[in-house]
Amino acid sequence: MPQVTAVSLQGQATTDDGQLTTKSTMEIVTAAIENYLIRVTPQEDPILKEMEARARETNFPIVGPLVGRLLYQLVKLTGSHRVLELGSGFGYSAYWFGQALGDSGELILTELLEENLALAKDSLERGKISSRARFYQGDALETLEGLEGQFDIIFNDVDKHQYPEVFKRASPRLRSGGLLISDNVLWQGKVVEGQPDERTRGILEYNRLIFESSEFFSSIIPLRDGISISLKS
Numbered sequence: 001m002p003q004v005t006a007v008s009l010q011g012q013a014t015t016d017d018g019q020l021t022t023k024s025t026m027e028i029v030t031a032a033i034e035n036y037l038i039r040v041t042p043q044e045d046p047i048l049k050e051m052e053a054r055a056r057e058t059n060f061p062i063v064g065p066l067v068g069r070l071l072y073q074l075v076k077l078t079g080s081h082r083v084l085e086l087g088s089g090f091g092y093s094a095y096w097f098g099q100a101l102g103d104s105g106e107l108i109l110t111e112l113l114e115e116n117l118a119l120a121k122d123s124l125e126r127g128k129i130s131s132r133a134r135f136y137q138g139d140a141l142e143t144l145e146g147l148e149g150q151f152d153i154i155f156n157d158v159d160k161h162q163y164p165e166v167f168k169r170a171s172p173r174l175r176s177g178g179l180l181i182s183d184n185v186l187w188q189g190k191v192v193e194g195q196p197d198e199r200t201r202g203i204l205e206y207n208r209l210i211f212e213s214s215e216f217f218s219s220i221i222p223l224r225d226g227i228s229i230s231l232k233s
Contacts, residue, residue, distance in 0.1 A: 026189025028222050037066055047127045051092045054119075062089065063157075063183055067224050068096040071155070074179060074229070075100035080152035084108045084173075086140040086166060087157040091120025093183075097155070098129035107133045108147065110140040141169055150175045156182040160199035163206035171215065174232045180216065182206065186226025 029037075043049075048065070055062045063071070071093060075083065081104060083097045088109040098107050107129070111117040117137050124130040136143045140158050154170045156163065163182065170180055185191075185207055190200045210218040210230045218230040 028186050028189065028224065028226055034066075034224075041065060041069070047123055048092075048095060051090065051095065051123060054090065055092065060089065061184075062092040063096075063227075064224050067183070067227055068093065070221070070223070070227070071096045071181070072100040074181070075105075075153065078152060078177070078179060080105070080179075082106045082108075082149070082151050083153045083155065084110075084144070084147070084151045085155045085157070086110055086144065086170070087112075087159075088117070088120055089157070090116045091123050093155060093157070094120060094133065095123060095127060095129065097153075098124060098127070098133060101132055103132060105132050108136065109133060110136045110138070110143045112137070112139060141165060144169055144173065147173075151178060153179045153181060156180065157184070159202075160184060160187065161202035163202045164209060167206055167209045167213075171213075171232070176232055178232045180210070180228075180230040180232065182210075182228045182230075184225045185220055185228045186222060188225060191226075 051062070052065070054060065074080075075097060081101065083101060083105070085094055085097070085108065088094050088111045091109065094107060094109050101107055109117070109120055111120065114137055117135055121130060121135055124133050141162065150173055152175060154174055156166045156170065158166060166182070167180070174180060185203055187200055187203050190196060191204055191207070196204060207220070207228070210216055210228055216230040216232055218228060220226055220228045
């Protein structure tokens with residue numbers, strides 16, 4: 001199982017002593033609890049450490065180690081063998097999925113930017129995960145249309161205004177008992193603020209869809225920036 005290190009999370013900053021402090025955005029989980037959860041988590045995997053350091057240095061949003069461990073567990077708990085990521089960034093969440101899948105699994109990464117996909121390939125190769133991974137550059141939803149078959153897990157982290165469209169297009173591609181997982185569904189607390197912008201409206205509509213659908217049983221876990229897990233019937 002991969003191990004983790006502390007990482008600056010979205011909506012938070014790291015002090016000189018490595019502790020996380022809150023920025024101006026709303027806390028989903030208090031900084032003290034976040035710090036505690038990270039401190040009690042083992043910190044060994046050097047590639048994850050590198051990726052977390054890159055996220056801090058470039059202010060690139062990643063799911064972070066706490067959500068990463070959850071993704072790993074969900075693969076194991078569901079016995080998943082085929083995972084699709086819609087929006088892979090430089091491969092941080094894919095690394096967790098890939099470790100959990102094992103050699104018999106299939107992991108599909110989609111990413112718009114070539115430089116991010118190159119970083120993902122490098123990390124997964126060094127982590128001995130790339131043999132079970134396929135890499136697609138381009139729009140995630142367009143890529144989905146060109147893929148065949150169903151998936152055990154679809155992980156959604158595309159541009160937030162696209163979330164409702166993800167629900168419509170991804171739902172038929174999940175097997176019965178599969179999981180649709182989405183990041184940032186609490187959106188730094190903006191889901192409870194007035195006058196939502198386009199991205200926030202996209203998330204609000206997505207959350208409505210997953211809870212009103214008779215085809216899914218959904219929960220939102222208020223970890224990091226909120227992660228939704230929708231089980232297909």
